[in-house]
Amino acid sequence: MAVAPPEAETGTGVPSARRSLRRRLGGGVVLLVLTVLFLLPWWTLFASGVDWPFPVVLTGTLVFAAGLVSFPFLMAAGHGQRRSDRAARVADSALGVVWVLFTWSALGGLLHLVLMGLGVGGVGPARIIAVAVAVVSAGLLAWGHHEAMRVPRVKRLDLVVPRLGGGLDGTRVVVLADTHYGPIDRADWSARVAEAVNALDADVVVHAGDIADGTPAQRREQSAPLGTIRSRLAKVYVTGNHEYFGEAQGWLDRMAELGWEPLHNRHVVVERGGDLLVLAGVDDVTAESSGLAGHRANLHGALAGADPDQPVLLVAHQPKYVGQAADAGIDLQISGHTHGGQIWPFNFLVRIDQPVVHGLSRHGERTQLYTSRGAGFWGPPFRVFAPSEITLLTLRSA
Structure with a gap:
């Protein structure tokens, strides 16, 4: 009689094989995406009928090949267990550069096809498109880096909250989100952001999450200026x-x-002019899958003990939590997470996952959602057609 191997008896062999297959498929998809990201700009700039001199083509090919080969290793070193800030800076910057080049190469390629369809082809148009893609990309990257590194502009908005008591009319809520202190040392930027917030004379200041990429010990100096921010309530x-x-x-x-x-699935109550406002907060929606004990988005727990007749301002990092907020009759949810897309046209991909990319929106009978574009940036130090913001919401009663 044949004896089944241990993995067949326990059933552990099949799940292990499936996990291995998923990892291989995932790695293959990532490699394919990276190849396309690097290949299309290379083709547009050096191989789409431009007929550059051989040394130019060779140099460009070597640069793109080196970028494609080194990129996965730099990302692993920068964002894996080693957490090398130097490697992360190079990898993140390369990702931003290749994304912008890919976007404008795709647009240039479409234009080239149109011209060919009209019978306008040859080396001349191909070279004009290649140069235009390079110049536009370089200009957008320079401008986008400036936008990412600057102190965010202040966006001001009056917002009517019907259940708000008259004593709370005019309450000034300043929103920070997505500071993302990270591999680029932005301690000075952080201090200037804190000064900008203090100049707004806030009653309430909200930080809507994604404070940093890294541990508190790694980002201690960058986060320190948050301790200087002032508020009345x-x-x-x-x-x-x-x-x-x-x-x-x-x-x-x-x-x-x-x-x-820290509103770790809890709330606080503030009072102004004899009226009350509940400030509630929930963990991010990814908290439960992190495996960290006691962490999950728990709106019921956050509102436990709160007076249901009082207006509620809920802070939830991701806009897509607004479905639960609307079901619970929350008056106002404040979120971040999206960065407004950060680098166009990534905003269209963000919209697949989130109900709103930025700004004010209404959900259900009562709930309003304000989604901030965020103050900082994730990964690539660029913001293209998605400016950063510090938001001043002035709450108005009906």
Whole structure:
């Protein structure tokens, strides 16, 4: 009688094989995407009938090949267990450059096809398109880097909250989101952002998550200026998804150390002019899958003990949490996460996952959602057609 091998008896062999297959397929998809990202700009700039001298083509080919080969290793070194900030800076910048080149190469390629269809082909048009793609991309990258590194502009908005008591009319809520302190040292930028927030004379300051890429110890100097931010009534903070790539509980503790109220599925109540406002917050929607004990988005827990007749301002990192907020009759949800797309046309991909990319929207009978474009940037140090913001919401009663 044949004896089944141990993995057949326990059933562990099949799941292991499936996991291995998924990893291989995932790796293959990533490699395919990277190849396309690098190949299309190379083709547009050096091989689409431009007929550049051989040394130019060779140099361009070597640059793109070196970028494609080294990119996965740089990303692994920068964002894996080693957390090398130097490698992350190079990889993130390369990702931004190749994304912009890919986008405008695709547009240039479409134009080239149209011209060929009209009978306008040859070396001349191909070279004009290649040069235009290079110049436009370089210009957008320079401008986008400036936009990413500058202190965000202040966006002001009056927002009517029908259940808001008259004593709270005119309450000034300043929103920060997605500061993303990371591999590029932006301690000076952080200090200037804190000064800009303090100049707005806030009653409430909200940090809507994604405070950093890295641990509190790594980003201690960059996060320190948050301790200088002032408000009359409260400073509140919730975790974003990026905290769960590092040390989410450590960031909650760090923000408490800096004088903020971490709304870890809880609420606080503030009073102005004899009227009350509930400030509630939930963990990011990715918290539960992180495996960190006690972390998950729990709106019921956040509102436990709150007076249901009082207006509620909910802070939830991702806009897509607004479905639960609307079901619970929340008056106003404040979110970030999207960066407004950060680098056009990525905003169209963000829209697939999120109900809103930026700005004010209404959901259900009562709930309003404000989605901030965020103050910082993730990964590539560029913002193209998606400016950063610090938001001043002035709450108005009906």
